[in-house]
Amino acid sequence: MAILPILTVPNPILKEISKPVEAVTDEIRKLMDDMLDTMYAAPGIGLAAVQVGVPINVIVMDLAREGEPPAPKYFVNPEILEIVDDLKPYDEGCLSVPDIYDTVERPERVKITYLDYNGKSVTEWAEGLYAVCIQHEMDHLKGIVFIDYLSRLKRARAVKKVVKFEKFKAAG
Ligand code: K1U
Ligand code: ZN
Numbered sequence: 001m002a003i004l005p006i007l008t009v010p011n012p013i014l015k016e017i018s019k020p021v022e023a024v025t026d027e028i029r030k031l032m033d034d035m036l037d038t039m040y041a042a043p044g045i046g047l048a049a050v051q052v053g054v055p056i057n058v059i060v061m062d063l064a065r066e067g068e069p070p071a072p073k074y075f076v077n078p079e080i081l082e083i084v085d086d087l088k089p090y091d092e093g094c095l096s097v098p099d100i101y102d103t104v105e106r107p108e109r110v111k112i113t114y115l116d117y118n119g120k121s122v123t124e125w126a127e128g129l130y131a132v133c134i135q136h137e138m139d140h141l142k143g144i145v146f147i148d149y150l151s152r153l154k155r156a157r158a159v160k161k162v163v164k165f166e167k168f169k170a171a172g
């Protein structure tokens with residue numbers, strides 16, 4: 001298990017379109033294990049492989065609340081099959097845009113299909129925070145970061161703040 005560096009905006013890799021995975025191999029499982037460790041360490045509730053510099057269709061997530069046992073979820077080649085059009089606002093954050101939170105409106109329910117940790121096909125409805133998080137993570141697979149939904153001014157301010165913060169961190 002390893003904690004991987006998380007890419008932050010404006011790293012161009014975050015704009016890449018992730019590629020489908022051919023099979024859920026031990027190598028993919030190792031990546032998912034490392035991504036989960038990285039997500040827990042951050043801490044966060046979701047992570048897409050492209051955020052650790054690997055542009056393939058892999059996501060990990062854990063929506064367990066404090067005090068609840070861990071509930072890791074693994075998504076390989078996720079697809080949205082149906083969308084319930086009612087939009088719901090949520091104050092989103094992103095580990096690639098640290099310390100910036102803003103409201104994004106997304107469909108409140110989505111039906112998804114994906115391969116799990118063992119390569120088994122799963123189809124289910126996601127709602128609430130699960131729906132928000134899976135749509136946010138699937139956006140990463142398309143090269144979209146949540147600040148892309150904000151005004152140009154807010155986006156520019158967010159990127160500037162992250163660049164400044166990352167320079168400050170690098171200076172030690
Ligand atoms: O970078 C990411 O994609 C992860 C992101 C997921 C997400 C959060 C909120 C709405 C949509 C998607 C995060 O995990 S940001 C950090 C965060 O939300 C959090 C951190 C610690 C405890 C609880 C939440
Ligand atoms: Zn994100």
